[in-house]
Amino acid sequence: SSPLAWSGDSKRLFVVTSDGVVTCLDATTSSPAKLAEWSLPIKNFGVCSLATNGKKYITCSTPNTLSFWHSASYTQIGSTLEFQDHVRSVALSSNDSHLACSKSGGITVYALRDILPREILLDPTSHLPLMKVSEAALKPWIDNNLDSADAILSREIDTEPSHHGNANRALLRTQLKQWGWAIDDAKKSLAIQASPLAHIAHAVALLGQGEKSRALQTLDLAFLDCDANETTFLLLIKSVLLFIFGEREDAITRIKNLIAVGNDSDKYNYHHVRIFLIRFLLARVTVEFPVLSRSSGVCTESNEMIGAQINPWISHSLFPFRVKAFI
Numbered sequence: 001s002s003p004l005a006w007s008g009d010s011k012r013l014f015v016v017t018s019d020g021v022v023t024c025l026d027a028t029t030s031s032p033a034k035l036a037e038w039s040l041p042i043k044n045f046g047v048c049s050l051a052t053n054g055k056k057y058i059t060c061s062t063p064n065t066l067s068f069w070h071s072a073s074y075t076q077i078g079s080t081l082e083f084q085d086h087v088r089s090v091a092l093s094s095n096d097s098h099l100a101c102s103k104s105g106g107i108t109v110y111a112l113r114d115i116l117p118r119e120i121l122l123d124p125t126s127h128l129p130l131m132k133v134s135e136a137a138l139k140p141w142i143d144n145n146l147d148s149a150d151a152i153l154s155r156e157i158d159t160e161p162s163h164h165g166n167a168n169r170a171l172l173r174t175q176l177k178q179w180g181w182a183i184d185d186a187k188k189s190l191a192i193q194a195s196p197l198a199h200i201a202h203a204v205a206l207l208g209q210g211e212k213s214r215a216l217q218t219l220d221l222a223f224l225d226c227d228a229n230e231t232t233f234l235l236l237i238k239s240v241l242l243f244i245f246g247e248r249e250d251a252i253t254r255i256k257n258l259i260a261v262g263n264d265s266d267k268y269n270y271h272h273v274r275i276f277l278i279r280f281l282l283a284r285v286t287v288e289f290p291v292l293s294r295s296s297g298v299c300t301e302s303n304e305m306i307g308a309q310i311n312p313w314i315s316h317s318l319f320p321f322r323v324k325a326f327i
Contacts (some may be wrong), residue, residue, distance in 0.1 A: 005050035005058055007071055014071075016040070016048045020062050024074065036074045041065050049097075051090045053174045059099065061087045066101065068116060078116060125156070130197045130230060146176055163192040170201035179208040196222040196230060200237060207241065214243065 005014045006027075012035065013027045025032035040048065040060050052058040057068050057077055063086050068077040072206060085103035092099055092112075099110045133141070141149040150172055157165040170185035186202035189195065199222035206215040219241060222234055239254040245296035 002049055005052045007052070012071075014052070014058055016050050016060060017306070018048060020048055022060060022069070038069075041067060041080045049089050058088050059092060061090045061101070063087055066090065081115070116125055128179055130166065130195070130200070130226070130233070133168050137168065141172065146172060150176065161192075163189040163195055163198065165189075166192070167195055167198040167201060170198060170205070174201055174204040174208060179205045182208075191208050195220075196224045196226040196234060199225070200234075203241070269297060 003016045006012070007014070011026070011028050013025045013032065014022060015025065017024045019042060022038055022040060023034055024036040026035050038061055048063075049061050050058055051061075052071065056071060058071050060067050064083050066081040066083070067089060068078060069075065083103060085105040088102040088104070090099060097112060099112055099115070101108045101110065111321050134152070137149050137152040137156065140146075140152065150169065153165060153169040153172065157169065166185045166189035170182045170189060173179075173182040173185060182201055182205035186198045186205065189198040190202075199218055203215045203219040203222075206212075206218060216238075219234075219238055223231065226234055235254065239251045242251040242254070
C-alpha cells in the first residue's frame with residue numbers, strides 16, 4: 001500500500017497525508033481538482049496508507065487505526081479498528097475476501113466478511129455463483145420479498161431480454177413453487193444461450209413436479225456449460241438433490257468430502273455469497289414436495305447429519321441464517 005490509490009474507473013485519485021487527511025482528486029484533467037476531503041480517525045501522526053481493489057471502498061490506515069470508506073460518497077463504513085501495534089501497510093485481496101495488515105508484531109489476515117456489511121461486499125456481477133443479477137432485483141430477493149423481486153425481473157426482461165434475466169426469474173419462480181412458469185423461463189433462457197443457472201432452475205422445477213429422473217439428467221447438463229471454478233459448487237448442488245432423492249448416505253459423504261477439500265485448500269471454495277444460491281435448493285422442504293414425504297425415509301437423524309456438515313460454512317458467512325436440509 002502507499003499514500004496513493006486509484007478509483008476503479010481510474011478517474012479519481014485518492015491521496016492521504018501524514019496527518020491523516022484524505023483528498024480525492026479529479027484525475028481526468030491536466031490540473032486535478034479537489035472533489036472531496038476528509039480526516040481519518042487518528043491517534044498518532046505518522047505514515048498513513050491507502051489500499052483499494054477498484055471496488056466500492058478504500059481502506060485507510062494510520063499508525064494505530066484502520067478504517068473503510070465509500071469511494072463514491074466518501075463516508076465511513078462501519079467502525080474504526082484500533083491496534084496497539086504500529087500499522088505499516090495494508091493490502092486487499094482481489095476477490096474482496098481478505099485484508100492483510102502488516103504491523104510491528106507481524107502480518108495479520110482478516111476476513112472482510114467479519115468486518116464489512118453484506119451490501120458492501122455483495123457485488124452481484126462478480127460474487128454470486130453462476131449468476132448475473134441487478135442489485136435492484138437482488139435486494140428484495142435476499143430479503144425474501146419474492147413478489148417484488150419477480151416484478152423487477154419481469155420489467156427488466158421486458159425492457160432488455162437476456163438469458164440471464166430468464167434464468168434468474170426461473171430460479172426465483174421455483175422458490176415461489178411456480179413450476180410451470182419456471183420451466184418456461186428456463187427453456188426461454190436456454191434458447192437464447194445455454195447456462196448452468198438455467199439448467200439448475202429447470203432441474204429444481206422438474207423436481208417440484210415429481211420428475212426425479214429428468215431432474216437429475218437436466219442437472220448434469222449444467223456441468224457442460226460451467227467454468228472450471230464452478231464445478232465444486234455444482235457438485236454441492238447435485239449432492240443436495242441426491243439427498244432429496246433419498247440417496248442420503250451418498251449425499252452426506254459427498255458433502256463431507258467437498259467440505260474437506262475446501263478446508264484443505266484454504267481458498268474458501270464455498271465462499272459465503274455462494275450460500276445465496278444453496279439456500280434456494282435447501283429451502284425445498286418436505287411440505288413443498290409431495291415426493292418427499294416422511295414415509296419415504298427422510299428421517300430426523302439424517303436431517304441433523306447434513307445440517308451439521310453444511311452449517312459450519314454458513315455460521316461464518318454474510319448471511320445470519322442457519323440452513324437446514326429439511327424442517
